[in-house]
Amino acid sequence: QKEVEQDxxxxxxxxxxxxSLNCTYSNSAFQYFMWYRQYSRKGPELLMYTYSSGNKExxxxxxxxxxxxxxxxxxxxxxxxxxxxxxxxxxxxxxxxTGKLIFGxxxxxxxxx
Amino acid sequence: xxxxxxxxxxxxxETGTPVTLRCHQTENHRYMYWYRQDPGHGLRLIxxxxxxxxxxxxxxxxxYSVSRSKTEDFLLTLESATSSQTSVYFxxxxxxxxxxxxxxxxxxRLTVL
Numbered sequence: 001q002k003e004v005e006q007d008x009x010x011x012x013x014x015x016x017x018x019x020s021l022n023c024t025y026s027n028s029a030f031q032y033f034m035w036y037r038q039y040s041r042k043g044p045e046l047l048m049y050t051y052s053s054g055n056k057e058x059x060x061x062x063x064x065x066x067x068x069x070x071x072x073x074x075x076x077x078x079x080x081x082x083x084x085x086x087x088x089x090x091x092x093x094x095x096x097x098t099g100k101l102i103f104g105x106x107x108x109x110x111x112x113x
Numbered sequence: 114x115x116x117x118x119x120x121x122x123x124x125x126x127e128t129g130t131p132v133t134l135r136c137h138q139t140e141n142h143r144y145m146y147w148y149r150q151d152p153g154h155g156l157r158l159i160x161x162x163x164x165x166x167x168x169x170x171x172x173x174x175x176x177y178s179v180s181r182s183k184t185e186d187f188l189l190t191l192e193s194a195t196s197s198q199t200s201v202y203f204x205x206x207x208x209x210x211x212x213x214x215x216x217x218x219x220x221x222r223l224t225v226l
Contacts, residue, residue, distance in 0.1 A: 034213040043203055043217030088155060092213050098163065099144050099207040099215065100171065105155035
């Protein structure tokens, strides 16, 4: 079993829809939770960064962490065609503060005009 | 934004040949990482560096070596390439104080025939 599980999709939604992307994990030591966005043939870019549990909002994006359920989510409101990309969740434990991340396999999102 | 240059961007080679991928950063970031990305696996850490001549293994380090003789350069070497090492390789730096704030390069696409 992988440490981080993410449904690869693809997920197709109409423009303006609310998108929900999710990851589950098994390692209770994870304390840092990230969402990266990756456009085709590009490197991933950091979208959201959360420490421990709770919600974080940035514009149309909201990240949620539920450590009791080992479940994280990314919500995209008023989705746009420019949001079409692969979204990768990533996690890290505190120990050593080395920045080593464990990634999910990514969910491919397509937003249709 | 930090500048990361990966070279070569594309390479086709034959089984058994040595290959070196280069990652060059324009700022003095301490931490540098090499990840590989494969369908169904997401991004997996190969090796990382926490300073000049200071490196450590990631989760998929077999068959790879790294060197960092200068702060700005992090080299990934495949001593004898195999077809299983066909992948897209990403270099990253840790940009902020947060353990998960990685900035990725554009990737190097390697095909081993």
